[in-house]
Amino acid sequence: MSGSTATFDLIVVGAGIVGASCADAASAEGMRVAIVEPGPIGGGATAAAMGHLVAMDDDPAELALASYSLGLWESFADLKEAEFSRCGTLWVARDDRELAAAAARIARLKAADRDARLLDAASLHELEPALVRGLAGGMLVEREAVVYPPRVANHLVRRAQSRGTRLFAGRRAQALYRGGVQLDDDTRLGGPVLVATGCALPDLLPMLPMRARKGHLVITDRYPGLIRHQLLELGYADSAHGDADSSVAFNVQPRPTGQILIGSSREFQANDASVSPSMVQRMLERSFAFVPRLRGLQALRIWTGFRPTTPDGRPYLGAVPGAVDQWVAAGHEGLGVTTALGSAKLMIDLIQGRRPAIDPAPYSPQRMAA
Template sequence: MNHYDLIVIGAGIVGAACAECAAREGLRVAIIEPGPVGGGATAAAMGHLVAMDDDPAELALSRYSLALWERFADLPQAEFSRCGTLWVAREPRELDGVAAKVARLAAAGVRARQVDGDELYRLEPELVPGLCGGMLVPEEAVVYPPRVALHLLELAQALGADAFIGHRAVALTAAGARLDDGRELAGPVLIATGCALPELLPQLPMRARKGHLVITERYPGRVRHQLLELGYADSAHGDADSSVAFNVQPRPTGQILIGSSREFGASDRAVSMPMLQRMLERAFAFLPMLRELQALRVWTGFRPTTADGRPYIGAAGVREDTWVAAGHEGLGVTTALGTAQLLIDQLLQRAPAIDPAPFLPARVLR
C-alpha cells in the first residue's frame, strides 16, 4: 500500500491547485482523476477572474485568490488576459448600487470606478444604444481553465506528486482511498470532485447546475472587455430553476466566449435549444453585433452548487483525515488558488490568511 501525506481526488482546477500547493509545501501527494484533467466543471467555466462583492466571505476569498493568480499572468498556456471587467446597466435604477459596490471592492483592495453612458460607449462601441453606464474593474482578467488545471498538475508532478489519471476512487477506506483497479492508497484524503462529492461523502449535499457556453470564430477587437450585466449576481446566485444573464468575454485568440445559463434539474449534457436561444437572445439584447458572427462550438457542463452558495473548504467533519474542496459553482476558477492555500493551511494547522469559518463543511452538519 502506497502512503501519502495527501490523496487528492479530482483533477479539476480546484483539485489540481490543491495538489500543486501541497506538493509545493513538501508533502507527498497523490492525485486521482478518472477523466481528462480539467474535463468536468472546469471545462464548463468561462474562466473569469473576478471579485464578486455580494457576499463578504466570497469577496474575501475572491480577492485573496486574485492576488495569487498574478503568479500565472505571464504563463502563455494559461491564456491570461487582463481585459478588465465592464459591468453594464440597462436601466438607471441599476446604477443606484454601483457606488456601494465600488466602495466594497475598494475596501477589499480592488480598484473599480463608475462609468457614465458616454464613457461606456468609448470603452465598448458595439454595445446596444441606450445603456446608461456601469462599473469598470480594470485589472481583472480571464484565463483558459483546462490548460491551467493541466499546468498545475504538471507542476505538482515535477515536485514529486503521483498522478493516477484514468482511475476512479471508488471508496474511502479506514486508511485512505481505494481505486477502481483494487489498489489502495493510504493517507489523508481531499475530495475535490465537484458535483460527484456525494458519491464519497453523501452527508454533504450538492446540486448540479447545468450551463451552456458558445465560442465564436476569431473576431479580434470586436469586444475589448469582459462584459457582464449588473444583474448577473442575481442569476448566478439565485435559486430559480433556470436563468440566463449577459456575460461575454474576448479571448486572447480573438474568439468571443458567450454565456451564461444556469439550470437545476437538468441531468443530461445535450444542448437544449430553447435554453441556448434564451441565453443568446439575452446576449444579443446587449451586444447586437453578435448576431452577425459565426459560432464555432456550443457545449454544456455541470457546476457544483451548495445550498448557501459557498463552497466547502476544510475538514469534512464526518471522517477523520478527510478534507473537502468543492461546490464553487461559477467562481471555481477565480477562487481555485485561494481555496488551495486556505485548505492546505488548515491541513498543516497554520493560521490562514482569511477566515475559513464561512466555508467549513461542518456548517451543514449541525
C-alpha cells in the same frame, strides 16, 4: 500495483482546477502527494468554464475568498499556457437604478482591495462601442482577467509531478476508509484524503449536499476588436445566486484568439449534457439585447457544463464532519476558477494546522452538520 498500499502525506481526489491547485500547493511544501483522476486533467466543470477571474461582491465571504485568490493569480500573468488576458471586467447598467447600485458595489470592492470605478453612459460607449445605445453607464474593474482553465490545471499537475507527486490517471476513487482511499482496481492509498470532485462529491461524501447546475456557452469565429472587455450585466448575480430552476444573464468574453465567448445560462432541473436549443436561444437573445452586432456572428461551437452548487452557495473548504483525516474542497458554483488558488492555500494551511490568511469559518463543511 493491484491490492497493494502506498502511503502519502495527502491524497487529492479530482484533478479539475481546484484539485490540481490543491496538489500543487501541497507539493510546493514538500508533502508527498498522490492525485487520483479517472478522466482527463482539467476535465469536467473546468473544461467547460469561461475562465473569468472575477470578484463577486454580493456575499462578503465569497468576496474575501475571491480577492485572496485573485492576488495569487498574478503569478500566472506571464505563463504562456495560461492564456492570461487582462481584459478587465465591464459591468453594464441598463438604467439609473442599476447604476446607483454600482456605487455601493464599488465601495465593497475597494474595501476588499479591488479597484473599480463608475462610468457614465458616454464613457461606457467609448470603451465598448458595440454596446447598444441607451444604457445608463457601468462599472469598470480594470485588472481582472481571463485564463484558459484546462491548460492551467494541466500545468499545475505537471508542476506537482515535477516535485514527486504521483498521478493515478484513469483510476477512480471507489471508497474512503479510515486512513485512506480505495481505488477501483483494489489499490489502497494510505494517508489524509482531500476530495475535490465537484458535482460528483456525494459519491464519496453523501453527507454533503451538492446540486449540479447546468450551463451553456457559445463560441464564435474570430472577430478581433469587436469586444474589448469581459462584459456582464449588473444584474448577473441575481442569476448566479438565485434559486430559479432556469435563468440567463448577459455575459460575453473576448478571447485572446479574437473569438467571442457568449454566456450564460443556469438550470437546476437539467441532468443531461445535451444542448437545449431553447435555452441557447434565450441566452443569445439576452446578449443580442446588449450587443446587437453579436446577432450576425458565426457560431462555431456550443457546449454545456455543470457547476457544483452547495445549498448556501458557498464552497465546502475544510474537514469532513465526523471524519478523521478527510478533507473537502468543492462546490464553488461558477467561481471555481477564480477561487481555486485561494481555496488550495486555505486548505493546505488547515491541513498543516496553520491559521489561513482569511477566515475559514464561512466555508467550513461543519455548517451542514449544524
